[in-house]
Amino acid sequence: MTREEKREIRIKIHQVIEKDCKGCPIRYHEQAQMCNSLCPVGEELQLLASNLIGDDYRLQRKKNKRPEDVHKGRWNEEEELYLLHHMDLYPTDHLAKKLNRHPQSVYNKIVYFRKRQQKIIC
Structure with a gap:
């Protein structure tokens, strides 16, 4: 260009x-x-x-x-820690790109983490 x-x-x-x-x-x-x-x-x-x-x-x-090179399957500990530390700082699309995951998968994991946090607080 x-x-x-x-x-x-x-x-x-x-x-x-x-x-x-x-x-x-x-x-x-x-x-x-x-x-x-x-x-x-x-x-x-x-x-x-x-x-x-x-x-x-x-x-x-x-x-x-769906991009062919997107990682599928279980999340490893590194990916989960990165997401935990950055989920409130960046939009889901950005996190998905960094983690090489589908945006819906990242969104679902964030929802899961937030539900777990609410159970811990209560």
Whole structure:
């Protein structure tokens, strides 16, 4: 991708944010991550950004295809510890990419950890 093409994509991203996101109530709340996953404008921005950085994982996810190199099966202790320490800091998609796991698998594990924490507290 040439420099000019990248510049055009960045300009397009800026235009979309200025036009559609300026008065959005979701964007200015604590739930800013929802903007990326639920909002059609957020999806458009993610698609533009994936073109900019060449993020094939997001494009495959968009087509509902599972990347072939995603790890399946039991979680090892290292993966669980990483997830425990980072699940409140990063979105599920980012964690899935770092752990080489499917986003739904990471989400399910986070739900499991949170249920366990509630039982321990009670």
